[in-house]
Amino acid sequence: MADRTTGAPTSGESLLFLTDDQLRRGIEAMFFAYRGFTADPDRILAEHDYGRAHHRAIHFINRSPGTTVNNLLGILGVTKQSLNRVLRTLIEDGLVEARVGTRDRRERHLYLTDEGVTLERALSDAQRARMRAAYRAAGPEAVAGFRAVLEQMMDPELRRHYRDVSEGPG
Amino acid sequence: MADRTTGAPTSGESLLFLTDDQLRRGIEAMFFAYRGFTADPDRILAEHDYGRAHHRAIHFINRSPGTTVNNLLGILGVTKQSLNRVLRTLIEDGLVEARVGTRDRRERHLYLTDEGVTLERALSDAQRARMRAAYRAAGPEAVAGFRAVLEQMMDPELRRHYRDVSEGPG
């Protein structure tokens, strides 16, 4: 199987960036970089006895206030039972408020409380600081390439979520 | 705190790529892309009742045959108990062989068996296919930027591991 491109270019163009070795380096870069990506928020979360699942929920509730549980499920890609446990602790701790929907009373609309906003700011400040340093060191053209490759790496459905949440109406 | 760059450029140069909004989009891109990055191997692993922890061990043993347990701990960033559980199952299942060191007989040198190599190939073929498609769609300049930003995102110690494993002697 496998369409390998182990050695010389397979066409007239320079396709050296598609060799197995280059691909492996990209794979390992993703692995090591993701550790750095989560390291700073992880430290803050640990102080609050929270985990990454809490961070993800807080991030997207902050991004889309009033979002429903079901909407969040689609974005996060976990089961509702798994998300529910995280949301329950955030609600008990007073970081998230769940308002029963007015049109459809089955729905819960989620909002960060002031305390939730405070934690979100601490987490995203830390994560942005790392990202900002990386962006600054790599430069604007590298950033464009970074985002382009990541977007291509997403599943199409996730890419839609990415574009919705990233570019949609505030 | 936070050195925010919410609005206009803070210098004569175009620093728009450092705005909080651009940084948030990069953060969300990492989140969604990592899901895609692991999706294909995850499906294969599930058929074998393995998880990502097994994949990581297999990947780096394949990359550096004969590596020791201790070395692997540094690369993977987990506790020996956690790694040991994974290695034990891989050894029991005949995918990994642990040879007692000749110079230092406390050490275990890890190798993939033929069966281990077969699974590694299936996993990395799947992961490379996704990466190759993303690289090809984004183009060589984007790939350079992608790798540059990821490298800057790593913790310095992890960056060293990345360079060792990626550029070191085979």
Added chain:
DNA sequence: CTTGGAAAGTCAACAAGGCTGACATAAAAA
């Protein structure tokens, strides 16, 4: 109006894979 299905959310139980702590063994180093 009633009823049945679908949708949203909750509760219970389980598994993977992190973690810490304590301890055993073997071998290298001092």
Added chain:
DNA sequence: TTTTTATGTCAGCCTTGTTGACTTTCCAAG
């Protein structure tokens, strides 16, 4: 000989995934 190092193991805990069973609410077909 004593100490340190590398490894493995057992026990137990936590987070965060999973499935299954259930309630509440809504809506639409009869």
